Amino acid sequence: MTSLEVTLRKLREGGRRAFVPYFMAGMTGDWLRHVEAAANAGADAIEIGLPFSDPMIDGVIIQQAAERALERGTTLASVVRDLATLDVGVPLLAMTYYNVLLHGGLERSAAMLAQVNVRGAIVPDLPPEESDEWASACASRDVATIYLVAPSTPKERVTVIAQRTQGYCYAQGRMAVTGTTSEEGNGAAVAAAVRAVSDVPVYVGIGVSTPEQAANAAPYCDGVIVGSALVRRLLDGATPEDVENFVKSFRTVLDAKNN
Amino acid sequence: MNSPEVFMDKPDASGRFGDFGGRFVPEALMTACLELETAFREAWADDAFVSEFHEVLHTFGGRPTPVTELSRLSRHLGLRIFAKREDLAHTGSHKINNVVGQTLLTKRMGKSRVIAETGAGQHGVATATAAARLGLSCTVYMGELDTQRQALNVFRMELLGATVVPVTSGSRTLKDAVNEAMREWVSCVEDTHYCLGSVMGPHPFPWMVREFQSIIGREASRQLSEMGVGTPDVVVACVGGGSNAAGIFAGFANTDARLVGVEAAGGAAIATGSPGVLHGMRSMLIQDEFGQIEEAHSISAGLDYPGIGPEHAFLADAHRAHYVAIGDDDVIPALQLLSELEGIVPALETAHAVAWLIREAGNSLAPGTSVLLNLSGRGDKDVAQVREILRGQS
Numbered sequence: 001m002t003s004l005e006v007t008l009r010k011l012r013e014g015g016r017r018a019f020v021p022y023f024m025a026g027m028t029g030d031w032l033r034h035v036e037a038a039a040n041a042g043a044d045a046i047e048i049g050l051p052f053s054d055p056m057i058d059g060v061i062i063q064q065a066a067e068r069a070l071e072r073g074t075t076l077a078s079v080v081r082d083l084a085t086l087d088v089g090v091p092l093l094a095m096t097y098y099n100v101l102l103h104g105g106l107e108r109s110a111a112m113l114a115q116v117n118v119r120g121a122i123v124p125d126l127p128p129e130e131s132d133e134w135a136s137a138c139a140s141r142d143v144a145t146i147y148l149v150a151p152s153t154p155k156e157r158v159t160v161i162a163q164r165t166q167g168y169c170y171a172q173g174r175m176a177v178t179g180t181t182s183e184e185g186n187g188a189a190v191a192a193a194v195r196a197v198s199d200v201p202v203y204v205g206i207g208v209s210t211p212e213q214a215a216n217a218a219p220y221c222d223g224v225i226v227g228s229a230l231v232r233r234l235l236d237g238a239t240p241e242d243v244e245n246f247v248k249s250f251r252t253v254l255d256a257k258n259n
Numbered sequence: 260m261n262s263p264e265v266f267m268d269k270p271d272a273s274g275r276f277g278d279f280g281g282r283f284v285p286e287a288l289m290t291a292c293l294e295l296e297t298a299f300r301e302a303w304a305d306d307a308f309v310s311e312f313h314e315v316l317h318t319f320g321g322r323p324t325p326v327t328e329l330s331r332l333s334r335h336l337g338l339r340i341f342a343k344r345e346d347l348a349h350t351g352s353h354k355i356n357n358v359v360g361q362t363l364l365t366k367r368m369g370k371s372r373v374i375a376e377t378g379a380g381q382h383g384v385a386t387a388t389a390a391a392r393l394g395l396s397c398t399v400y401m402g403e404l405d406t407q408r409q410a411l412n413v414f415r416m417e418l419l420g421a422t423v424v425p426v427t428s429g430s431r432t433l434k435d436a437v438n439e440a441m442r443e444w445v446s447c448v449e450d451t452h453y454c455l456g457s458v459m460g461p462h463p464f465p466w467m468v469r470e471f472q473s474i475i476g477r478e479a480s481r482q483l484s485e486m487g488v489g490t491p492d493v494v495v496a497c498v499g500g501g502s503n504a505a506g507i508f509a510g511f512a513n514t515d516a517r518l519v520g521v522e523a524a525g526g527a528a529i530a531t532g533s534p535g536v537l538h539g540m541r542s543m544l545i546q547d548e549f550g551q552i553e554e555a556h557s558i559s560a561g562l563d564y565p566g567i568g569p570e571h572a573f574l575a576d577a578h579r580a581h582y583v584a585i586g587d588d589d590v591i592p593a594l595q596l597l598s599e600l601e602g603i604v605p606a607l608e609t610a611h612a613v614a615w616l617i618r619e620a621g622n623s624l625a626p627g628t629s630v631l632l633n634l635s636g637r638g639d640k641d642v643a644q645v646r647e648i649l650r651g652q653s
Contacts, residue, residue, distance in 0.1 A: 053429070053551040054438055054537060057285040057445070063428055075549045098283055099536045103550025125283045125536070129273065150287035152448060157289070175287055175449075177442045 002144040004045075004091050004119040004167035008201045008222070011044055017254040018044035018168075018223030019214075020203060021230050021247060022095065024065035025050055025082065026074025028234070032086050037240035039088035041247035046088070047122065047225065050079055050096035057124045061179040061228040064235060076104050076112060083116035093120035093146065093167070098134075106137040114141035120167045122146045128164050135164075149194055151175050151186055162198035169194045171221065173207025179228020184213050188220045215253040226250065266512035266579050267469070267505075267570070274462020275541075277576055279569035282461040284539045288441070291448045292539075296463040298368050303470060308363065315359050316474065319392065321349045322356075324475075326482040329632070331600040336620035339627065341488065342634040343479045343507060346605065352636030353475055353503045354385035358454060360471035362389040365452040372396040372451040376440040378405055378433035378499065379561035379608065380412025381636055382456030387421035397421040400439040402432040405560045412640055430554040432563045433499075437538050457500025458568035461539030465568050469505040476510020479631060488629060495519040496633035497611040498582065499526065499561050501568040503635035508580060516631075518580035520571060521611045523562035526555030529575045529582035532565070542569040558587040558648075559607035559641075589614040591648055594638060606636035607644070 011018050021038045023031060025048050035046055051066035051074050058066075083092065094113050101109040101123065113121065121143055126134060128147060135145045144167035149158055152175060162169055171194060173185025185207025194202045204217045205225030214224045230246055238246070274280045274296075282292055302308040316322040324347050329340040345353035358375075365373055373390050375397070377383030383399040390397035399416055403425040406413050413423050429435035437460075444453040458465045458472070483491060494511045496504035498520035508518050522529065532543040537552055545553045545565040555565045567582075574580035590607055593614035598604045605613060612632055616624070624630070638645070 051551075053553075054434065056438065056441055056538075057287070059442065060428065067429075070551060097536075099544075099546070099550040099552070101550075102536055103546070103548075124285045125539070127282065127284065127286060127289055130281055130283055148286040150285070150290075152287055152290045154290060161286070172287060174446075176446045180442075180446070 002119070002166045003142055004144040007091055008045070008168055012201055012222050016044070017218050018203065019247065019250045019254055020045045020047055020223055020225045022047040022049060022225065022227035024062065024069050024231055025079040026069040026072050027065050032082055033240045034234065034243045035086065036088055037243040038247045039090050041244040042251040043090060043247055044223065045091045045093055047093045047095045047227070048079065048083070048118070050076055050094055050100055052097040052100050055097060057177050059177045059179040059228060061232050061235065065231045076100060076109060080112045080116050083118070091119040092117060093122060094118050095122040098123050098126045101134065106134050110137035110141050110143055114143050118143060120144035120146050122170060124148060128161060146170055148172050149190055151190055155193065158193045159197045162194050162200055165200060168201040168203045168223065169198070170225070171202050171204045173204050176206065178206055179232065182209055184216065187217050191221045211249045211253045214250050218254055224250070224254070264577070266574065267509045270462065270466050274466065276570040276573035279540070279542050279572040280462055280465055281541050282539060283536045283541065284461045285445065287445045288448065291444070292461050294368070298364060299463050299467045302364055302367055308367065312360055312363060315363065316356060319349060320355045320359055321347060322474065323478045324348050326479055326486065329601050332597060335600060336616060337626040338616065338620055338624055339629045340616065340632055341483065341491065341630065342632045343475060345475060345503060345633060345635045346603065346637035350381070350385045350388050351639060352381045352385070352606065353472060353506060354382045354456065355388070356474055356506065357456065357468050357471045357502060358385045358389040361452065361454045362393050362395060365395060365454070366393055368452065370450050370452045372447070373454040374398045374400065374440050374443055374451055375454045375456060376433065376436035377401050377456065378436065378563055379559065380405065380409040380416070380640060381561060383416050383421070383423070384412055384419070386454050387416040387419035390421065391419050399423050400426050400436045400443065402430070402436050403427050404431040405433070408560050408644060409640060432555070432560065434552065434555070434565055441538070457502040458505045458570060459500040459538060459540055459542070459566060465540065465570055468502055469509060469570060472502050472506025473509035475503065475506035475633065476508060479507060480510040483631065490514045490516050491629040491631040493517045493519060493624065493628060493630045495521060495612050495615060495630060497521045497562065497608045497635060498567060498571060499564045499608065501571045503633050505568060505570060507631070507633040512579065518574070519615065520580055520582045521615045522567070522582055522584050523557035523559060523611060524584040524586040525557045526562050526564055527584035528565065528567035529572065530584045537566050540569045542566050543572045558590055559611070561606070561608040562611065583615055585611045585614045589618065591645060593617055594645065603634065604638035604642070605634060606638050607641045609635045
């Protein structure tokens with residue numbers, strides 16, 4: 001079992017609902033301070049977006065963030081250099097698109113990420129059918145490969161994906177790209193479909209943007225992922241203190257649910 | 260190699276042509292792609308579907324389109340040039356072939372709506388047309404820059420009852436229109452088919468669109484043999500994503516004809532690109548050293564795409580087809596020459612292929628070489644833009 005999954009299963013055994021915020025690497029000069037603020041405020045793992053010019057499953061917010069990061073010269077190598085200076089004590093997860101990794105070389109990219117303690121990777125345009133090479137590059141370096149299940153995923157595929165995913169299964173709450181509406185999703189059904197076939201931790205994302213929605217999701221999942229709602233604030237100039245307050249607002253409702 | 264390779268047959272089970280193709284899409288679109296593949300396989304093996312496809316192209320689409328011998332241009336260049344007249348198909352280009360197929364398939368799958376991306380507007384107009392004919396609702400995503408370059412086509416789509424959504428992200432051209440259509444598809448996949456306009460995207464699109472377009476090559480092959488010409492020495496077509504080229508190549512892939520695809524120099528994925536994954540496919544892409552996709556630049560909105568269909572990447576790799584690039588400066592003179600000598604105003608996209616003939620006549624094309632040119636579209640949509648360019652030069 002990957003060390004990420006060991007960590008996340010322990011959280012679950014301890015009765016803690018995980019909170020996983022997303023940051024776009026390199027979007028601002030002080031982006032690492034935002035990551036630290038999130039960890040200090042109680043994030044259990046942190047997704048680090050590596051920018052790509054054509055993010056297919058992301059809406060306008062993440063795309064703008066990626067454009068900013070790319071304009072600042074952000075690359076896989078620059079992110080790894082930045083992360084080498086970071087010590088936040090919670091697992092880091094890379095989220096990016098396949099071409100970025102492919103172009104860096106799959107073995108080399110996995111090695112670079114593993115070197116700076118990235119313990120998981122989410123590559124949303126790489127379905128299980130195409131991911132053998134990447135999964136093997138990650139497996140030898142204790143980088144968990146995390147897969148998504150969507151509301152449209154039929155039962156047989158849910159089984160395949162739930163068996164294959166490591167760390168957690170990313171339950172996509174809504175049939176939409178990230179950050180496009182504030183409507184709550186149907187994460188409950190997706191999470192239930194995964195739980196019916198696997199005991200891997202299930203985290204819900206795409207469709208969770210407020211503490212209220214996180215509170216609603218808490219009973220049926222093991223964690224929530226919040227990306228666009230946070231990145232939108234950062235695009236608007238949020239400070240590390242703002243990030244801390246944002247994370248705490250989720251932490252509070254998730255912890256309350258457990259009491 | 261032990262046995263002679265058969266070109267332009269079915270892709271393998273993963274949707275690959277050699278190393279290219281595949282299906283690199285978010286999980287939310289996997290089910291739709293798998294369902295589409297099943298639906299297309301069944302439909303394409305169903306005689307009733309295939310004959311309806313041909314019937315609609317005949318009675319509505321204007322097929323078969325003629326082959327015209329371009330006598331004056333031939334004399335001018337010392338070649339023997341025949342043009343497959345896709346400019347005479349309904350809506351003014353080969354795009355109608357694909358959209359008739361995909362909209363019939365949309366109905367068959369029980370979906371009520373189509374979305375599409377468009378660059379020059381030709382595929383958008385064709386989709387709006389085919390959708391209107393079948394009573395399907397239609398939304399077209401078009402880069403904001405292209406809505407300005409091709410304002411008349413925007414109005415044409417609206418006349419046909421479609422909604423046109425200008426895309427303001429990224430380079431505001433075809434690449435971004437594809438991104439936006441894919442994103443939109445995630446949220447409406449249940450009742451909506453994504454009517455992709457070229458031989459690109461995730462499996463089964465590159466194969467399916469080539470199959471719908473292969474009617475161009477099959478017709479032309481038959482017509483040339485009826486004319487007593489037989490197999491031409493060269494078959495040439497312009498390439499953006501590559502659907503008109505795939506369509507005409509399909510009729511000659513297993514002959515001795517030399518196949519030539521002409522890309523715009525500012526979007527020449529084969530000449531200047533490298534392998535990568537974009538828009539659901541592994542193909543040749545114009546990208547920087549970090550795998551970020553670069554913006555294509557072309558005088559013609561339809562060729563303004565940083566990638567190319569995966570089967571073209573394979574045909575190049577296998578040395579079965581050759582891909583060349585033509586710069587913006589050679590395009591207008593080619594358009595003028597064809598207009599003046601033959602009474603045919605071609606689309607700017609098509610003019611790239613004409614420009615290659617002008618460049619290579621007497622060079623790589625020996626005198627008397629027989630050439631089949633895919634005249635993929637007419638130039639009506641480009642007339643205003645060409646006028647501005649010519650005014651700027653005088």
